[in-house]
Amino acid sequence: MAVRQQQSLVLASASPRRRMILEQLGLRFRVLPSGIDESALPGETPERHVERLARDKAGEVLQRLVAERGEAWVLAADTMVVVDDEVLGKPRDDADALRMLMLLSGRKHRVLTGVALLHGTRGGESAVFSTEVGFRRLDRRSAQAYIAAGEARDTAGSYAIQGLGTGLVTEIAGSYTNVVGLPAAETLDLLLRAGVLEAWP
Secondary structure (H helix, E strand, O other): OOOEEOOOEEEOOOOHHHHHHHHHOOOOOEEOOOOOOOOOOOOOOHHHHHHHHHHHHHHHHHHHHHHOOOOOEEEEEEEEEEEOOEEEOOOOOHHHHHHHHHHHOOOEEEEEEEEEEEEOOOEEEEEEEEEEEEEOOOOHHHHHHHHHOOHHHHOHHHOOOOOHHHHHEEEEEOOHHHHHOOOHHHHHHHHHHHOOEEEOO
């Protein structure tokens, strides 16, 4: 695949899932995770929250690059699950993961991802992408067994759609990769508009 990449790219995330998606797209990048505070601000909607966090993550890494006299486009993202206006981030522990899975059981929820692409001198842009996901009905034993498998502990909403958690999902409307953690096609559009990519594939 002849991906023509014009500019250097930095991924401001330690997420193996986001790294996997960029690798599947054939992109060259280096990883420099952000260490910002991810707390919500008072009165902040979920959409504003994920977009602000994506921009703040990209901006924090961008400042470090500038301090090192480096130059690159910085890509950052933040994902959260929203059900009944309650935001579900990563679970604090297994009990919190069980609470989340039982809340999602047999219902639909939204997965929101804020994506930001920034450059020190060329600006950039950010956007929020939403996917609706339907969950199969779970009993507590099944939910506890899923948590024991280990997937629930480091993912928003306590499930990983790209792994064993695919068996929890009955329907999906929107980008599948958005639920994984980075909407692939939409991110490609950002990279193409910014000139990071001359062409894909």
